[in-house]
Amino acid sequence: MSQPDVLHQAFELGFTYTRSTGPVVGRFLTELKKRNIVGIKASDGRVIVPPMEYDPDTAEELGEFVEVGQQGEIVSFAWVREPRAAHPFDRPFAWAMIKLDGADVPMVHCVAAEAESDVATGARVQAVWADEPRGFITDIRCFELV
Amino acid sequence: MSDENNVGEDNETVTGIEAPIYLKYNFTAGAAASRFLTRIKEGVLTGQRCPRCSQVYIPPRGSCAACGVPTEEEVELADKATVESFTIVSIPIPGNPIEPPFVVANLVPDGANISVIHLLSECDNAEVHIGQRVQAVWKPQEEWGYALDNIRYFKPLDEPDVPVERIGKLPVTGLEG
Ligand SMILES: [Zn+2]
Numbered sequence: 001m002s003q004p005d006v007l008h009q010a011f012e013l014g015f016t017y018t019r020s021t022g023p024v025v026g027r028f029l030t031e032l033k034k035r036n037i038v039g040i041k042a043s044d045g046r047v048i049v050p051p052m053e054y055d056p057d058t059a060e061e062l063g064e065f066v067e068v069g070q071q072g073e074i075v076s077f078a079w080v081r082e083p084r085a086a087h088p089f090d091r092p093f094a095w096a097m098i099k100l101d102g103a104d105v106p107m108v109h110c111v112a113a114e115a116e117s118d119v120a121t122g123a124r125v126q127a128v129w130a131d132e133p134r135g136f137i138t139d140i141r142c143f144e145l146v
Numbered sequence: 147m148s149d150e151n152n153v154g155e156d157n158e159t160v161t162g163i164e165a166p167i168y169l170k171y172n173f174t175a176g177a178a179a180s181r182f183l184t185r186i187k188e189g190v191l192t193g194q195r196c197p198r199c200s201q202v203y204i205p206p207r208g209s210c211a212a213c214g215v216p217t218e219e220e221v222e223l224a225d226k227a228t229v230e231s232f233t234i235v236s237i238p239i240p241g242n243p244i245e246p247p248f249v250v251a252n253l254v255p256d257g258a259n260i261s262v263i264h265l266l267s268e269c270d271n272a273e274v275h276i277g278q279r280v281q282a283v284w285k286p287q288e289e290w291g292y293a294l295d296n297i298r299y300f301k302p303l304d305e306p307d308v309p310v311e312r313i314g315k316l317p318v319t320g321l322e323g
């Protein structure tokens with residue numbers, strides 16, 4: 001039996017989900033469309049961004065939205081040397097935990113920077129908005145170093 | 147992500163987002179399946195025989211699942227087969243162009259010992275039964291590729307049914323062989 005050329009073929013499997021956002025995440029996304037960032041006040045007074053539907057300690061339903069700043073501080077980060085196709089940049093960038101002014105917990109987003117050495121824990125960053133916000137987390141295109 | 151959110155009655159409040167996930171594979175067939183596909187491109191169904199238990203597998207996987215040994219002997223099979231089991235699909239499947247109701251069957255080609263899944267057509271769905279004899283209806287040769295759908299479907303043969311205890315045990319020459 002002769003050895004065949006091994007065959008291969010590209011194949012894509014798609015899960016075309018639509019997610020219901022509910023009143024809390026829906027509000028967060030609706031505010032993004034207006035270029036606002038909102039968090040929610042937890043039972044102990046902490047402001048959580050993005051907002052959660054239920055208190056992480058008491059599990060009670062949360063509903064007090066708080067607008068937070070569009071600047072914040074890098075709490076930790078990971079530099080991406082080789083971005084993948086689905087990444088928000090086609091050049092090196094950082095994923096970062098960013099604690100926005102007025103928030104008590106950091107949220108993850110991307111930071112545009114020229115070089116890894118420019119990014120540091122404690123560095124101040126500022127949100128950069130998409131030209132046409134549409135109610136997605138990507139309405140914040142990225143954060144830039146201040 | 148889609149360009150449009152679902153929004154509430156105020157036409158503003160976001161109520162839902164499109165969040166699809168796409169998994170991109172590069173499927174590599176491997177030596178045994180590549181050989182099978184190369185032969186089916188020539189219009190021939192083939193299997194591989196286990197050197198220990200003599201079972202003939204289609205499509206071949208390069209080894210015998212029962213004995214755990216490599217299978218290397220290629221065996222040409224007939225394009226006649228026997229219905230081992232079947233189901234009648236009555237509900238449309240998203241992305242599937244075939245209009246229900248249609249019959250999907252496990253078919254054992256003559257000369258093989260396990261079944262392959264394919265369509266049954268040119269038949270009265272209500273008459274389809276286990277042990278029924280069928281034969282491949284091939285696409286025109288110029289459309290043949292590296293794919294089992296070179297066979298459009300199988301259609302009933304005017305031959306006696308195969309007794310249940312002989313299903314999966316016919317030689318390549320069929321019932322009379
Ligand atoms: Zn075996």
